[in-house]
Amino acid sequence: MNKNIMITSNFWSRYRNLVRTEMIPYQWDVLNDIAKITIERERNDSSIPNEKSHAIENFKIAAGRSLGTHYGWTFQDSDVYKWLEAVAYSLREKMDPELEKKALEVIDLIAEAQEPDGYLDTFYSILGLEHRYKRLAGSHELYCMGHFIEAAVAYYEATGNEKVLTVAKKCADNVDENFGPEEGKILGYDGHEEIEIGLLRLYHVTSEERYLKLAKFFLMERGKHPDFFKEQAKVYEGPNALNGIEDMPDTYFQNHAPIKDQATAEGHAVRVVYMCTALADLAATTGDKGLLEICKRLWDNITTKRMFITGGIGSTVIGESFTLDYDLPNDTMYCETCAAIGLMFFAKQMLRIEHDAKYADVMERALYNCALAGMALDGKHFFYVNPLEVNPLKSKKDPTKSHVKPVRPAWLGCACCPPNLARMITSLDDYIYTVDGDTVYTNLYIASESTFDLADGNISIIQETDSPWDDNVRILVSNDSASEKAIAFRYPYWADGLSVTVNNSLIQPKTDDGYVYIDIAANSESNVELVFEVNIRKYHANTSVSEDIGKVAIGRGPFIYCLEEVDNGKQLAALSIPKDANFSYKWNGDILNGVGIIEANGARIDNNNADLYFVGEERCTSTKLKFIPYYAWANRGENEMLVWVREVTDRLNID
């Protein structure tokens, strides 16, 4: 099935242009160490390398073009690969000869850095190939190769470049020669899942069964050898590959039990969702029901018990990890940008298997909130951690919160997030629809023009909408095929009602698992108009989330909103919303590149002149609350921010 999707949305075109014209060139300069920026450590940890990126230079050294040694993380190579993947999607959207030239240069460089047997990893090519594959807990060799394979497949698909695919296959073949259940091969896996995703993508484009088999091997073997990393570490004599990381709990690596026995999402959040993405891809590809059940179990655990309302995941900085059900602290959490993006990956794969809107709901939640908050409106500053409550003074002076940055740095010592955003945004067209047989499922409402080549002809869909701001979507569906087709529209969780008009007639369409189905006769056109009832919503959290009890989060459409100090003054925690508050919504094109603003009457406690502890009446004043969409916070200087606001019954004792 071929498809062609062109995003026309104002909201997303700005972002995609920004990535193409600003972010990709900017990241190129960073990877080449010519950007004039300060690289910040993502938390107080003096072991984080932050002098430079050196990522391209590492390849030049490995390729023999430069002298010198490796600098940076063991996974520094992946920054280049994710950049290349973003370039691939960007070229797919719009050819740009100058950018293509850079990409081809990088592909040549990578090919030169590849060892004759296909092995590809600058860290060990520079520091000692004899130590390769011998400390997989922290070496990230397979992780990096997985990212390269993803980039190569994307580049091949976008441009038809055979060279990059050849390098990728050679690389995958090296992995295949070294890992597996066969005698003499390594019965193990990488500390950080990713190779599995890459191998499956390579399988999809090459149809070579061995890549599918190898991906399955890595997934199914995981957790069967909890001592694997420690045993490797004991005898390792090579360069420091995050030595000591093998002492992290087994859960950190999802290595505590075979995946089939994992009932909850444990450990490093990005690793979990990367693992789940590959698992769901494997389930979708093979139709294996057992695998699907594991995917569903982990999906439910994450999204119904361990996910912040912004779609962020990872409740603690220690191990960047999940902790336990309903433990969702707003000011110490991790909510890494990459983890929200990984959750989107997972959702996208689940949508291939089950046509249930809950997957798209979460995908959209993560996209418009946690993931999008990961970059500044200028496309040149990035959050690693996406908090739901920030006091800049605490970030600076409370070491427990050193990871909670109040403004986005220009680059990070661990730079996984910025290029992950670049590749996600440039490939956003891949997330809008799922096609299954004769049905096209609409997951995201994003203005776009698309054509799908189905078995017996084309179906083309034009979405016209100002979504995510607007409440209606006009869709022109043209079925140019020889049989009836169906188009399914997601009925999102944030809509309180939906009216569907087809060719100007109001209809009551069939609805199933959150999708509204409309049949489109062969060789016909239909004008579909969806009008959602979009209200400002006050979300409560389940009582088990102790941090959110007595509080509400405000949302409208796919956006979760927040209070910022610049609009509401200091001490946001002192603000409250009355239960009977009147909310109003207004578009403001003049700030933050245009956002919908929510206002409400509220109250403010002011006992600032009191003793530290006192008995007696609290002082309270009435005030106006002004909410902006969460993704747009921290674009107007350093300030406090708050998502969950106290809700009060009334405003007693207001002066």
Next chain:
Amino acid sequence: MNKNIMITSNFWSRYRNLVRTEMIPYQWDVLNDIAKITIERERNDSSIPNEKSHAIENFKIAAGRSLGTHYGWTFQDSDVYKWLEAVAYSLREKMDPELEKKALEVIDLIAEAQEPDGYLDTFYSILGLEHRYKRLAGSHELYCMGHFIEAAVAYYEATGNEKVLTVAKKCADNVDENFGPEEGKILGYDGHEEIEIGLLRLYHVTSEERYLKLAKFFLMERGKHPDFFKEQAKVYEGPNALNGIEDMPDTYFQNHAPIKDQATAEGHAVRVVYMCTALADLAATTGDKGLLEICKRLWDNITTKRMFITGGIGSTVIGESFTLDYDLPNDTMYCETCAAIGLMFFAKQMLRIEHDAKYADVMERALYNCALAGMALDGKHFFYVNPLEVNPLKSKKDPTKSHVKPVRPAWLGCACCPPNLARMITSLDDYIYTVDGDTVYTNLYIASESTFDLADGNISIIQETDSPWDDNVRILVSNDSASEKAIAFRYPYWADGLSVTVNNSLIQPKTDDGYVYIDIAANSESNVELVFEVNIRKYHANTSVSEDIGKVAIGRGPFIYCLEEVDNGKQLAALSIPKDANFSYKWNGDILNGVGIIEANGARIDNNNADLYFVGEERCTSTKLKFIPYYAWANRGENEMLVWVREVTDRLNID
């Protein structure tokens, strides 16, 4: 001035007997590695030694009586010294030949472990004397010697034992020979303040000016050489003396600025209050107004901006440190038992200088809440960290809260707190009164019988009271001296009124800085009766404490109260107190060795069956709230606990 104070209080006699009959023998067994217990690490940190104490064995090895090597922290010796100090106070209260025998054996052992030149530290005596005094950031040599000197002075004062004082003077003389501004001496100080306290105590008992001078040198030199620890570390070649600790921020060691320029309490909380204790002693001893100003500044910063309502201090586990003004997180804080005890030390010294009840108020707050919570009612289990909000599941599964234990361990890898409690409780008689000239200040209401030898005769005071539970104190003052004397009574912050009767006549006494003054004529007796108006108090916190906004803490008398799961069910955070709640107070002699229980009507939110996030009405039910005094929590099994409870205007939507 000699004094003789015998505590007769039921409340405190139980504790003091417990320390003498259970805690001291138990700690002896632990120090000798014969107690059958599991030593727990106080947080997830594999570098914490927890196989055994080995503290006495270290001395035996240093003394040449045993073979082997040092085990434990660089400050392991101090556990023995604090035990010995507690024994001294205990013998002062009640001679016990068997206990005295153990103490004399320990003193002999310490004397044998002392080097010929007076140096005393088993770590370097065993591992290499040539490295001594060369890595003071983490070596704790002076810290340990300071503790020994404190113990020695206490033992000498209690029993007249000259040997221990001789060992202490020899030890102090060694420090004096090695440190100071003179050519050839070390211009530096210990990473952990304590020697200063010891030297001042030695000065008080010996009147040898050089000890006063040396204490002053250490205090005044501190922070003048921020690079001192790093420079020592650079060239150090000895055994691992917490190597790497010198990379902590300068504030950790109070080494960021000379003390005179320190406006706020920064870094490791115990170190800060130990430093302040010595500084206040020096100010009281010398009458130096400049020093007093520094003490007052730091006191005010700690107690009006950085102290939890329980008297706990230290807002973060990272560096066990202060963070910033009003940063008082209830579930991730540190609130080390030792820090609360240190705050009492500081208060006691301040009371020598200024007759202001605020010092005694804080001393009492720390005593009856954070410090007392540090031990179980059985005297054999101890908290290092004293949280204000605990969910046992989070302590176990959220690594950010691994330091927040839900039940008291039998012993801790870092065992500073248990023996600190022992010495504080056994010396509690020293905290009740301050004598200044002809006035005796009553700081704590503790039933006791006391005699003070003043210049021209005795004054004796009998306190009869069931305080801390009761609201009245009957005092018989007998002035057997030749001149008029005054007795001053603290008017505590928790009393809403006070009536004073002298010899059955109600009087309106002079009140100044929180003390009520009553003159007692020469050679006369007076019957004073104080009746406090003691109400159940709902405390609010200053708005700057974001964690406590919209919440109240319940207190009565010196006690802060808390909710426990055993009385109130799970999900304590879901409970709330209506603004108009009715509170009742009742003594219950049957639980927790007898406590006053507070009950109130309350409400409970129950959205447990809801989605993780939902729109709509919250479910709420009415319930009874049952509060117990904070110090007594965690004595009925592992469970949730909460101090700050949400306050709501009413109980709308109650089923």
